Amino acid sequence: MIVRCCPLMEVLSEVPDVRHARGKRYPLAAVLGLACAAILCGYRSYGAIAEWGRNYGKHLIKALGFRRMKTPCAATLHAVFRSLDIQQLETQLGAWAQSVVATLSGDDQLIVIAVDGKTLRGSAKQGSQEAHLLSAVSQGLGITLAQCAVDDKANEISAMPALLEQLLLHGRVVTVDALHTQRRTAETILACGADYLMPVKGNQPQLLEDIQTLFDRPQGLADTMTASCSFDLGHGRYEYRRLTTSTALVGYSDWPGLRQVFCLERLICVRKTGEQRVERVYGVTSLSPQRATAEDLLRMTREHWHVENKSHWVRDVTFDEDRSQVRRGHIPEVMAALRNTAIGLMRAAGYQGTAATCRLFAAQPHKALALLGAYAEN
Numbered sequence: 001m002i003v004r005c006c007p008l009m010e011v012l013s014e015v016p017d018v019r020h021a022r023g024k025r026y027p028l029a030a031v032l033g034l035a036c037a038a039i040l041c042g043y044r045s046y047g048a049i050a051e052w053g054r055n056y057g058k059h060l061i062k063a064l065g066f067r068r069m070k071t072p073c074a075a076t077l078h079a080v081f082r083s084l085d086i087q088q089l090e091t092q093l094g095a096w097a098q099s100v101v102a103t104l105s106g107d108d109q110l111i112v113i114a115v116d117g118k119t120l121r122g123s124a125k126q127g128s129q130e131a132h133l134l135s136a137v138s139q140g141l142g143i144t145l146a147q148c149a150v151d152d153k154a155n156e157i158s159a160m161p162a163l164l165e166q167l168l169l170h171g172r173v174v175t176v177d178a179l180h181t182q183r184r185t186a187e188t189i190l191a192c193g194a195d196y197l198m199p200v201k202g203n204q205p206q207l208l209e210d211i212q213t214l215f216d217r218p219q220g221l222a223d224t225m226t227a228s229c230s231f232d233l234g235h236g237r238y239e240y241r242r243l244t245t246s247t248a249l250v251g252y253s254d255w256p257g258l259r260q261v262f263c264l265e266r267l268i269c270v271r272k273t274g275e276q277r278v279e280r281v282y283g284v285t286s287l288s289p290q291r292a293t294a295e296d297l298l299r300m301t302r303e304h305w306h307v308e309n310k311s312h313w314v315r316d317v318t319f320d321e322d323r324s325q326v327r328r329g330h331i332p333e334v335m336a337a338l339r340n341t342a343i344g345l346m347r348a349a350g351y352q353g354t355a356a357t358c359r360l361f362a363a364q365p366h367k368a369l370a371l372l373g374a375y376a377e378n
Contacts, residue, residue, distance in 0.1 A: 007373020008345065009033055009065070011096045016088050019080070026072050030065035031080050032338070033372055034072070037064070039342040040368040042358035044319055046074035060365065063374040078331070086149075086330040086337075093341050094146040094166050100348045101138045101145065102168075110291075112139040112173045112300055114307045115163065115180065117156050118315075131332040134159050135311070135340075136167055139175070139303040142310025143347050144340035149333050160185050169194035173287065175304040178203060186256040186286070195286040196257070197300055207255055211282045214248055215263040224248040228294035230302075240267040243298040247289060257286035262297055315339050318354045345371045 013029040038049040053061070053071030061069055072080065105111050119132045134156050135147040146166035150159040160180055170193035176185065178201040189196045200208050218225065227244040245262045253261075266279040285297065292300070319339050343354065349371055351357040361368040369375065 006096060006099065008036065008096060008341070008371070009373045011092050012036075015092050016085055018085055019083050025068070026076070026080070027065050027067070028080065031072060031077065033064045033374060034066075035077070035338050036341055036345070036372060037365065037368045037374075039319065039338055040345065040358065040371065041362040041365055042318075042355075046077045050074040050077060056365070060369065063369055064372075065374070081331045081334045084330075084334055086333055089334065090147065090337060091166065093337055097143050097145045097341070097344050098168055100344060101141060101143055104141060104348065110173060111171075112175060112303070113137070113145060113167065113169075114139050114175045114304045115160070116177065116304075116307050116312075117150070118312050132156075133333065133336055134163050136163055136174075137307045137311050139300065139306070141347055142307065142314075143344040144311060147333070147337065147340065149330065156180065157182060157185070161188055164188055164192065167192075173197060173292075173300065175300055177304075181284075183256055190257045190286060195291070197285040197287065197297065197304075198283055199301075200261075200282045200284055207253060207284065208282060210249060210253055211261045211263070211284070214246055214261065215244065215282070218246075221246065221248045226289070226294045228298045230298060236271050238267075238269040238271065241265070241298060241302070243294050243301070245289065245294045245297060255284060258284055259288045260285050260292070260297070262294070264298070264301060311340075311343065314343055314354050318358065 009029060012032045015028060015032065017024065017028040019028070034053050035049055038052040041052065043049050043052045050071065050073050056071070058069050061071060101111060114137050115134065116137065117132060117134050119130050132150050132155075133147045134150050136145045137143065138145060146163055148159055148163050148166070150156055156179060160182075161184075164174075169189065173195045174189050175197045176199075178199045181198040181200055181204055186196055186198070200211055202208065214221070225244055225246045225248075227242060229240070229242045231241075232239045241264065243262055243264045245260045247260055249255075249261050250258060262283045262285070264281040264283065266281075267276065268279070269276045281301075283297075283301065285292065287297070315336070319342075346354060346357050351360075366375075
């Protein structure tokens, strides 16, 4: 299914061009479109993107908007990306991605957004830290909706409000990892008209103790509890999950917006050795039992970690992001944003298998251009 949203080339044309007038040999939208199309075809570096442009026919170059019938070299791509206003680029691409997700989800489906950080391993210079990005990704679809750069993982908490400001949150749900289980984060999400789902660990000792006590001594509280189970077989192991919710702490705990707490128990058995282990995870949500059942919460908690497979893993394995040594200024963030956009284009068009799709586009590049809204004349 192809989603009918604003063509990406129109979105790219809205990105402000801050270059000096004498240096604008190539239209900015055309350069960004060239990079997106090349990434869709599996090209990863400046040199590869420039080579892809040089090898294209004139009708394809024209479709992207290059007036001189010539595409930029690797050094020019570097200079253009270095001059970009990264916040404006993120704003335009984020707005496009959110419109795609809203269109795909429809009016009745609850949109769940997972927030997670990712380190760009290859971006470190000698003696300096790698670039680290905090991203918001739609659960299920795996489309990145927004991202912002942070100094390192320890600074993700302070960067969270800036990331949330980029999102249309009203009526949606935000899932986070335990690092972001903070009162301020919960209050910010609620103030945006959204709900949260947060795991609770040792960084919130009183809340953790209250939840543990509740599920360790549930006598007389059965009427406040519901449960849901799931079972999976794969990767050489069995995994049984049981999530139990309770409303018993509503009115007792002063945690902002608390409507339910939960306990997720996982029994994992390795088929080959028979080894077993049991894990317990506790959490809190502002979703009422009417809006989210135990089954819904079980699905959301599991799909939060699918972000690793649907976004981070694809960027590292298919697009080799961790080995990319792009380092100057905010260019690592620019390249990450373009990779995210390429993945979003594929997902919106219903393509399955990112690597196979890249090979398809490499063989038939006019299909990659069509996803951008750039159509080549035969």
